[in-house]
Amino acid sequence: MRSKNEPGGQKRSFIERARRAQIIDAAVRTIAEVGYPNASLARIARTAQVSKGVISYHFDGKDELMDQVVISVYTQIGEEVAPRVLAEQNMERALRTHVRGVAEYALAHRERMTALSQIFRHFRDAQGAPRFDGSQPEAIYQPMEELYRAGQRSGEFRDFDVRVMAVSQQATIDAMFEYWRTHPDHDLLAHADELGELLVRAIRAP
Amino acid sequence: MRSKNEPGGQKRSFIERARRAQIIDAAVRTIAEVGYPNASLARIARTAQVSKGVISYHFDGKDELMDQVVISVYTQIGEEVAPRVLAEQNMERALRTHVRGVAEYALAHRERMTALSQIFRHFRDAQGAPRFDGSQPEAIYQPMEELYRAGQRSGEFRDFDVRVMAVSQQATIDAMFEYWRTHPDHDLLAHADELGELLVRAIRAP
DNA sequence: TAGGATTCTGGCCATGCGGTCAAAAAACGA
DNA sequence: TCGTTTTTTGACCGCATGGCCAGAATCCTA
Numbered sequence: 001m002r003s004k005n006e007p008g009g010q011k012r013s014f015i016e017r018a019r020r021a022q023i024i025d026a027a028v029r030t031i032a033e034v035g036y037p038n039a040s041l042a043r044i045a046r047t048a049q050v051s052k053g054v055i056s057y058h059f060d061g062k063d064e065l066m067d068q069v070v071i072s073v074y075t076q077i078g079e080e081v082a083p084r085v086l087a088e089q090n091m092e093r094a095l096r097t098h099v100r101g102v103a104e105y106a107l108a109h110r111e112r113m114t115a116l117s118q119i120f121r122h123f124r125d126a127q128g129a130p131r132f133d134g135s136q137p138e139a140i141y142q143p144m145e146e147l148y149r150a151g152q153r154s155g156e157f158r159d160f161d162v163r164v165m166a167v168s169q170q171a172t173i174d175a176m177f178e179y180w181r182t183h184p185d186h187d188l189l190a191h192a193d194e195l196g197e198l199l200v201r202a203i204r205a206p
Numbered sequence: 207m208r209s210k211n212e213p214g215g216q217k218r219s220f221i222e223r224a225r226r227a228q229i230i231d232a233a234v235r236t237i238a239e240v241g242y243p244n245a246s247l248a249r250i251a252r253t254a255q256v257s258k259g260v261i262s263y264h265f266d267g268k269d270e271l272m273d274q275v276v277i278s279v280y281t282q283i284g285e286e287v288a289p290r291v292l293a294e295q296n297m298e299r300a301l302r303t304h305v306r307g308v309a310e311y312a313l314a315h316r317e318r319m320t321a322l323s324q325i326f327r328h329f330r331d332a333q334g335a336p337r338f339d340g341s342q343p344e345a346i347y348q349p350m351e352e353l354y355r356a357g358q359r360s361g362e363f364r365d366f367d368v369r370v371m372a373v374s375q376q377a378t379i380d381a382m383f384e385y386w387r388t389h390p391d392h393d394l395l396a397h398a399d400e401l402g403e404l405l406v407r408a409i410r411a412p
Numbered sequence: 413t414a415g416g417a418t419t420c421t422g423g424c425c426a427t428g429c430g431g432t433c434a435a436a437a438a439a440c441g442a
Numbered sequence: 443t444c445g446t447t448t449t450t451t452g453a454c455c456g457c458a459t460g461g462c463c464a465g466a467a468t469c470c471t472a
Contacts, residue, residue, distance in 0.1 A: 182335055
């Protein structure tokens with residue numbers, strides 16, 4: 001049982017890394033299919049075609065598995081979208097590209113985005129505080145706030161409260177995916193472009 | 207056991223209406239305190255200082271209880287906020303007043319707003335579809351879309367997609383309360399005013 | 413190939429859930 | 443007052459959950 005994520009990180013065996021990846025993938029597909037509240041360990045294990053104990057063996061518990069799912073998907077989104085955002089010449093285009101980029105990612109990896117969205121919405125600690133939402137504000141809002149501030153410095157954006165804007169933007173993007181999930185025929189890219197327009201107008205100078 | 211909400215609505219006895227109100231209130235307080243996922247019938251019953259069977263006796267089940275909580279809070283919000291919104295002379299002010307109004311309601315009835323917000327976020331049917339979110343779009347988005355269209359007709363608002371805007375506005379308001387719930391020292395009214403500014407700028411002409 | 417380390421299985425545990433029920437209690441009406 | 447109806451209780455049901463573990467299977471290396 002080497003799966004403790006302790007600082008003294010032992011390297012994982014090949015088979016262990018493969019199993020973890022397989023289980024994470026099964027978790028993604030299960031959550032996307034039946035929703036977070038119905039995605040029990042037993043159901044995830046069945047999707048992965050392994051015994052339930054395997055999950056407990058490779059992960060510290062359901063919480064760590066969910067953490068890994070989020071990290072996995074979030075990292076992939078960052079790798080696909082961040083370069084495009086950074087390549088833009090001005091902050092307004094960067095903002096639009098960000099929204100457009102995550103929507104395109106969602107179209108290409110529907111299950112992964114659905115799972116991420118579900119975990120964000122439902123995964124709470126025992127006290128009911130969200131595990132990934134605003135509770136560690138820095139982690140999730142800081143990149144966006146950096147972008148806003150850059151735009152404010154350059155004069156492209158007016159002087160607005162970056163925290164309120166970051167919370168709002170995150171919420172509108174989440175809502176876009178939730179709406180898309182419950183209305184699969186909804187035109188996601190059109191929604192994304194329209195949302196980009198809304199967001200830009202909300203904050204651009206003057 | 208007269209609590210069936212059948213069309214042939216028998217009138218409820220005084221004591222039954224009182225008990226239902228008491229239980230709804232206990233549900234509100236329990237959800238606000240421990241979050242929707244931890245608000246079991248047993249816990250709500252303990253809060254109400256009645257036996258668990260009483261809830262089953264007066265309500266068809268947990269779902270009906272949640273429905274009643276939503277109806278109760280939602281109705282009250284409507285009564286307090288709608289008149290103020292309708293009294294405004296133009297659509298831009300109406301929009302700001304709406305956001306400001308619900309924030310003021312939340313400050314005055316923190317537990318009720320928290321409970322409503324929690325139910326919106328977590329209450330799903332067995333298929334994972336939200337019970338109050340966008341699934342019955344008309345119910346929740348239509349009033350807002352009406353307001354948008356009125357503003358578009360009057361020329362105050364530009365030509366934007368009212369559905370995208372309605373989904374986004376609802377999401378930003380929910381996020382405001384969720385952020386406030388996890389950051390109790392957050393200045394809710396300032397957030398509301400700032401959000402009003404964002405929303406107005408997003409859609410006003412040209 | 414032998415033997416230790418790693419991985420997997422399948423059943424088991426305690427817990428909590430929503431819901432039900434017979435019987436007790438309370439309220440009501442004649 | 444007494445019989446009926448309404449309401450409440452507390453135990454109980456079946457089920458699902460996350461987690462645990464002894465033993466079996468497999469893998470790896472000496």
